[in-house]
Amino acid sequence: MYDIDKIRSDFPILSRQVNGKPLVYLDNGASAQKPKVVIDAVTRGYAEEYANVHRGLHYLSNLATEKYEAVRGTIARFLGAEDENEIVLNSGTTEGINTVAYGWAMPRLQAGDEIILSVMEHHANIVPWHFLRERQGVVLKWVDVDATGALDPQAVLDAITPRTRLIAVTQLSNVLGTRVDVKAICAGARAQGVPVLVDGSQGAVHAPVNVQDIGCDFYAITGHKLYGPSGSGAIYMRKERMAEMHPFLGGGDMIREVHKDVVTYADPPMKFEAGTPGIVQTIGLGVALEYLMDLGMQNVAAHEDRLRDYARSRLDGLNWLQVQGTTQDKAAIFSFTIDGAAHAHDISTILDKKGVAVRAGHHCAGPLMDHLGVTATCRASFGLYNTEAEVDTLVDALELAHELFA
Numbered sequence: 001m002y003d004i005d006k007i008r009s010d011f012p013i014l015s016r017q018v019n020g021k022p023l024v025y026l027d028n029g030a031s032a033q034k035p036k037v038v039i040d041a042v043t044r045g046y047a048e049e050y051a052n053v054h055r056g057l058h059y060l061s062n063l064a065t066e067k068y069e070a071v072r073g074t075i076a077r078f079l080g081a082e083d084e085n086e087i088v089l090n091s092g093t094t095e096g097i098n099t100v101a102y103g104w105a106m107p108r109l110q111a112g113d114e115i116i117l118s119v120m121e122h123h124a125n126i127v128p129w130h131f132l133r134e135r136q137g138v139v140l141k142w143v144d145v146d147a148t149g150a151l152d153p154q155a156v157l158d159a160i161t162p163r164t165r166l167i168a169v170t171q172l173s174n175v176l177g178t179r180v181d182v183k184a185i186c187a188g189a190r191a192q193g194v195p196v197l198v199d200g201s202q203g204a205v206h207a208p209v210n211v212q213d214i215g216c217d218f219y220a221i222t223g224h225k226l227y228g229p230s231g232s233g234a235i236y237m238r239k240e241r242m243a244e245m246h247p248f249l250g251g252g253d254m255i256r257e258v259h260k261d262v263v264t265y266a267d268p269p270m271k272f273e274a275g276t277p278g279i280v281q282t283i284g285l286g287v288a289l290e291y292l293m294d295l296g297m298q299n300v301a302a303h304e305d306r307l308r309d310y311a312r313s314r315l316d317g318l319n320w321l322q323v324q325g326t327t328q329d330k331a332a333i334f335s336f337t338i339d340g341a342a343h344a345h346d347i348s349t350i351l352d353k354k355g356v357a358v359r360a361g362h363h364c365a366g367p368l369m370d371h372l373g374v375t376a377t378c379r380a381s382f383g384l385y386n387t388e389a390e391v392d393t394l395v396d397a398l399e400l401a402h403e404l405f406a
C-alpha cells in the first residue's frame with residue numbers, strides 16, 4: 001500500500017510553512033525535496049565518514065571509497081544496466097550529455113553529419129549539440145511535437161538520413177509532461193545503425209526504467225530530481241559506445257600513468273571521471289535510489305498517474321486556463337497560462353503567497369517555447385509526496401490569480 005502520510009513524514013521540509021501557509025511544493029520538475037534518510041546520509045558523510053576517495057590508504061578514505069563505489073551498483077540496479085561498469089558517475093545530466101558531446105561525438109562527427117533532436121529538449125540536450133554545429137558544421141535536425149504535445153516515434157525515425165550519426169531525445173518533457181516512446185525510437189534507430197542518447201532527467205523520476213529494455217546507447221540522470229543531493233548524477237553508456245569514447249575532462253583519478261611525454265588512461269568508467277568527485281552527494285544519491293526502490297517505482301508511477309488524472313480533471317474545469325500539452329500519455333506536469341492575464345511570473349507570485357511553489361519562465365526549453373508561441377508558462381510539477389488536497393489548493397490559488405489579473 002502507498003502510505004502517503006508516512007511518505008510525507010519522511011520529508012522534513014513538507015511540514016514547514018511558507019508565507020504563513022502550509023508548503024505545497026509543486027516545483028519537483030526543477031528539483032525534488034529530500035527524504036530524511038538522504039539528509040542523514042549527507043550529514044553522516046561529512047560528520048563521521050569524510051575523506052577523499054580512491055587514493056588514500058587510511059581508514060576513512062577506504063570507507064568513503066567503499067560507500068562511493070557501491071553507488072555505481074545501486075545506479076546500475078535502478079536503471080537495469082547489465083554491468084555497473086557501464087555507469088559513469090558525475091554531477092548530473094548536463095555533465096553527462098557534455099561528456100558524450102565532447103568524448104564521443106566531437107572526435108567522430110564531420111561537417112554535414114546530422115544529429116536529430118526533438119523540439120521538446122531541455123537546453124542541456126541542445127546546447128552541447130549547438131557547440132558541434134558552431135565548431136564543426138554538424139547539422140541539427142528538429143522533429144516537432146503534434147498539437148497535443150505528443151512526439152511520434154516514427155517522425156523521429158523518418159528524419160534519419162545516411163548522414164545521421166545520433167538521435168538525442170528526452171524520455172519525458174520537463175515542460176509538457178509528454179512521455180516519449182524511446183523504446184520504439186531505439187529499435188528503429190538500431191536497425192539503421194544510429195545510436196540514441198536518452199535524456200532520462202525526468203523520465204527516471206516518474207516510472208521504472210530499464211536501459212536494456214529501452215535499448216539506448218546513453219541514458220543520463222540527475223540526482224537532485226531523484227530526491228537525492230544536487231551535484232550528483234550519472235550517465236549509462238552501452239559498453240560498445242564506451243569503448244569508442246575519448247575522455248572529456250582530464251585530471252586526477254582518470255589516468256593510469258602520467259609522464260612528461262606520455263599519458264595513459266584508467267579503464268572505463270574511471271577514464272571518464274576526472275578529479276575529486278561529489279563524494280557525499282553521490283553517496284546521498286545512492287540512499288535516495290534505495291528509498292525509491294523500496295517504495296517501488298511502479299507504485300510511485302501509479303500514485304502520480306492518479307494525481308495527474310485528478311489534476312487534469314480540476315484544471316480542465318477552469319475555462320480561462322490554457323494548459324499546454326493535452327496528450328493523454330503524460331506525467332503529472334502541467335504548464336499553463338491564464339487568458340488575458342499578466343506574465344507567468346505574476347501568477348506564480350500569487351500562488352507563492354498561498355504557499356504554492358511552482359516554476360515560471362521558459363523552463364530551459366527555448367525551441368519548445370518558440371513552437372508553442374509563448375515566451376513563458378507557469379509549471380506545476382508533481383512528485384511522489386503530493387496529494388489531491390494539494391491539487392485543490394493549487395486550483396483555489398489559480399482562481400484567486402484569475403480574479404486579480406484577468
Ligand code: PLP
Nearest residue numbers: 092093094122124174201202222
Ligand atoms: N534535461 C531535462 C529534461 C531536465 O528537466 C533538466 C533539468 O531541469 C536537465 C536536463 C538538466 O539537469 P541538470 O541541470 O541537473 O544537469
